[in-house]
C-alpha cells in the first residue's frame with residue numbers, strides 16, 4: 001500500500017511546480033492533512049504495539065525522533081496526539097477524511113482534561129462540526145469558550161498563570177545594539193499591541209504620503225522608506241517618546257472589553273477583547289476599576305440594534321455596532337480587525353444606499369479602495 005503511495009507521490013512531487021492553480025493548492029493541503037492524520041494514528045498504534053522497545057529506545061517518541069529524524073518535540077506531540085485521539089473518535093474520523101486538520105484536533109485535545117472529559121464526550125460531534133464549518137481562528141475562539149464553560153475554575157487558574165508568567169527583558173548587547181524579549185498576558189498584550197498598531201498606521205500613512213510625493217500616483221509598498229519590522233521598531237521608540245511628553249491627564253486606553261449580551265451560543269455569555277480574544281470573567285473583573293467595558297445587546301446574531309437614520313457617514317453607536325457585529329473586514333480572505341476598518345455602505349450612498357446597520361459593513365483601507373475595481377472570480381465554497 002505504501003509502495004503505491006510512493007509511486008503516486010513520485011508523480012505529484014515531479015510536477016509540484018505546475019500544480020499552481022487554486023484548486024490544486026486546496027487539494028494538496030487536504031491530502032497533507034490526511035497523511036498527517038494517518039501518521040499520527042499509526043504512531044500511537046506503534047507506541048501501543050511495543051515494537052520500538054526492541055531497538056532499546058526509551059520511548060516510541062524517542063524511536064520516531066531518531067529514526068525519522070524530526071525534532072524531538074514534534075515526535076512527542078505526534079505520539080501524544082495519537083493517544084488523545086482514542087478519546088476523540090469523531091475528530092479522528094474527520095481528520096482522516098481530511099475534513100479538518102491537525103491544528104483543529106490539537107486544539108480539541110488541549111482542552112480535554114480530566115475535568116472536561118465528560119463534557120467533551122457529549123460535545124465532541126458538535127465541536128467537530130464547528131471545526132468543519134468555521135474559519136479556523138473563529139473555531140479556536142469557540143473552543144476557548146467551550147473550555148471556559150466546561151471548566152470555569154480551570155479557566156480562571158489558567159488566566160492567573162498567564163498573568164504570572166508575564167516578563168520583559170531588554171539588555172544591551174554586542175556593539176551597543178539592544179536585544180529584547182517579552183511575554184504578555186492577553187489583556188496587557190492587547191493594550192500594547194493596540195497602541196503599537198495605531199502608531200504603526202500613523203507612520204505608514206506619513207511614509208505613504210512622502211513616497212507619493214517622490215514617485216507620484218504609481219506609488220507602491222516597495223517605494224516606502226521602511227520595512228514593516230523597521231516600522232514596528234520605530235513605533236516602539238515613538239511610543240517611548242510620547243510617554244515622556246504625555247500630559248499627566250492623558251486619556252487611558254479604551255474600551256478594553258466587550259461583553260456581548262443576547263449573543264450566547266452553547267458556551268454561554270461572551271467576554272472578549274476587541275480583537276476577539278476570549279478572556280475569562282475573572283479577568284474582566286480584575287480590570288473593573290480602570291477599564292472601559294462595553295455592553296452590546298443583540299437580538300439576533302446578526303443584528304445589534306436597528307438605527308434607521310439617513311446619514312452620510314456611519315458614526316457613533318451605529319458604527320461601533322457594525323464593528324462588533326462584523327469583527328473583521330468583510331472580505332473573506334482578510335482578517336484586519338473591524339476596529340481598524342472603515343465602515344462603508346454595501347449599496348453605495350450615491351446609488352441610494354441608506355446609512356443603516358443592514359447596509360453597513362467593515363472594510364479595511366485596502367479593500368475599501370478596491371471596491372471600484374472589477375470583481376475577482378468567485379471562490380469555491
Ligand SMILES: [Zn+2]
Pocket residue numbers: 329330331334335336363364365366367
Ligand atoms: Zn480587508
